[in-house]
Amino acid sequence: MEMLPKDFYERDPALVARDLLGKILFRRLDSEILSGKIVETEAYYGGNDPSSKAYRGKKKFNELMFMDVGKAFIYMVHGNWLLNIVAHLKGHVGAVLIRAMEPLQGIETMRKNRNVKDIHNLTSGPGKLTKALVITKELNGIDVTKRNSELVMVKGKEESFEVCSSHRIGVKVDLPQKLRFFVKGNKFVSKFS
DNA sequence: AGGAAGATCTACT
DNA sequence: GTAGATCTTCCTA
Numbered sequence: 384m385e386m387l388p389k390d391f392y393e394r395d396p397a398l399v400a401r402d403l404l405g406k407i408l409f410r411r412l413d414s415e416i417l418s419g420k421i422v423e424t425e426a427y428y429g430g431n432d433p434s435s436k437a438y439r440g441k442k443k444f445n446e447l448m449f450m451d452v453g454k455a456f457i458y459m460v461h462g463n464w465l466l467n468i469v470a471h472l473k474g475h476v477g478a479v480l481i482r483a484m485e486p487l488q489g490i491e492t493m494r495k496n497r498n499v500k501d502i503h504n505l506t507s508g509p510g511k512l513t514k515a516l517v518i519t520k521e522l523n524g525i526d527v528t529k530r531n532s533e534l535v536m537v538k539g540k541e542e543s544f545e546v547c548s549s550h551r552i553g554v555k556v557d558l559p560q561k562l563r564f565f566v567k568g569n570k571f572v573s574k575f576s
Numbered sequence: 577a578g579g580a581a582g583a584t585c586t587a588c589t
Numbered sequence: 590g591t592a593g594a595t596c597t598t599c600c601t602a
Contacts, residue, residue: 425582434582444599461583462596480582510583510596520598553582573583
């Protein structure tokens with residue numbers, strides 16, 4: 384299995400967001416490994432992005448967005464933990480929100496964690512995904528480029544799919560460019576449009 | 577102390 | 590499909 388190298392994340396967040404589609408996210412638990420293919424992401428920037436957590440400057444809770452790329456940045460919104468990967472050009476600020484994935488390994492465990500049966504409902508949203516994978520604040524700052532991390536990102540199989548983009552979901556004020564990316568036709572994306 | 581926040585679930589029409 | 594309640598932290602006053 385080939386890990387995504389750190390410099391993969393040292394690019395414009397929108398490029399990273401698009402290229403994360405089709406990659407495999409692994410969650411190592413004590414007893415089991417869970418995994419899934421990423422099918423939906425969103426890019427966030429820094430001070431010029433009104434809906435970014437980094438918009439109002441560096442704070443304790445968002446400092447990861449200003450720091451080293453390739454780390455998980457996790458925070459709570461409306462009672463849900465959301466998973467981001469820090470990604471930006473050198474000296475810039477940004478992160479990519481992981482919004483949805485297609486479950487691969489450990490599906491029964493995810494069903495238990497989520498307390499739902501329908502596989503299309505297990506990880507088809509940012510808060511659902513973290514619950515299914517047992518991702519909480521405890522993993523904040525974890526390095527997803529290290530092979531032995533509890534959370535790692537690896538290259539998927541080479542396969543072709545069509546990428547669609549749209550405006551970001553749920554944000555108050557969006558930027559003019561489209562910063563949400565998803566795999567066209569995939570049943571596991573959170574919303575169609 | 578109060579409220580907003582990158583969401584989800586439920587219960588309706 | 591849409592509306593409303595509820596979820597839990599951290600920021601701001």
